[in-house]
Amino acid sequence: MDFKAISDRGLVLLGCGKMGSAMLAGWLKGGLAPGSVHVIDPHPSEWLAGTGVSVNGPLPAAPAVVVVAVKPQMMGAALPQLAAMGAGETLFVSIAAGTTLATYAEILGPRAPVVRAMPNTPAAIGRGITAIIGNARASAADLGLAEGLLAAVGQVVRLEEESQMDAVTAVSGSGPAYVFHLIETLAAAGVAEGLAPDLAMRLAKATVGGAGQLAEEAAEDPAQLRVNVTSPGGTTAAALAVLMDPEAGFPALLPRAVKAAADRGRELGK
Structure with a gap:
């Protein structure tokens, strides 16, 4: 995909565990400039040191994308620190299981475009499959951007309704x-x-x-x-x-x- 828009404004990766690391590796391999990536993780892995990305440093005020890759139980503490980015200029892409679009609206406000995604662990070798669904604020361009980012670790399918996400989680996520x-x-x-x-x-x-x-x-x-x-x-x-x-x-x-x-x-x- 063309990373120019992201490179210009930056991408924030909230959480860089196994899934976050797999996605980041795919983006960097695909040509995303390391200097445009800002990782927030309380326990960053050692491999990040050699990638050239910013780790736990200052963040852009309105990045192009925030990818939320923390565990659901950490969401309550992690996401509010990014609430100021919910004015509508930044796309939020979440791979946190069980966290609904309504929950994001409560934390980020009603103007934030959000795409909820459910990947699976074969993403670590580029063989994953991810289902996505956007909220009412997510445009066709937003969905396309999210799909392009998630395609770095495998196939992407789009859902018709958020209620299908539980079935997706049960079939391909688990x-x-x-x-x-x-x-x-x-x-x-x-x-x-x-x-x-x-x-x-x-x-x-x-x-x-x-x-x-x-x-x-x-x-x-x-x-x-x-x-x-x-x-x-x-x-x-x-x-x-x-x-x-x-x-x-x-x-x-x-x-x-x-x-x-x-x-x-x-x-x-x-």
Whole structure:
């Protein structure tokens, strides 16, 4: 993306943990001038020292963008210090889970354009996916700017309503943890069948990683890919009979898990 507008007025990154660091690395690699970036973080990581960005220094009065990347429980203490930037000239992009657009309006005032986003942890390797939704003050240009910034760490999709964010959080935001647990349990099952732990884990990681990439790149949908690898009466069919059981398999288990995550997201947003 063209970083000129940001470079001229500056970008403030509030919080530079794993997700903030991943985004910052993507922006710098994409050509954002380090001198235009202002990081606020009480415990900055050592790698920031070599990037050329400003860390915990003076801030521009009206930067082009403020990216809020602190944990939700830190929001109450962190965001009010930027309330003076809520006059309408600065776009706020938030990746804080559970913090609603209404909450931003209460803290920043009604004139601040805000884009709420939900990325996920594969952003750390540029393979994330982020869903975004803007408030009434966010223009098409604001949404485009937010999308360009978030595209530095993966794909970006736009939502029609903020209420969809809880489902997004439950599917893609929390989803990597479900996949990591699948890898854990698949490897453990291999050990139970006689494989050495290191070999079982290597097989599980490569299988899940490769299958995920194939699912993204193949012309067929995942259901057809499943059929392609399943011979009638074969080994895969035997396993799928267990995993696809309507009462105890994935069709029953995953909806329960996703609903639990979505319900918790709604609770946190109140």
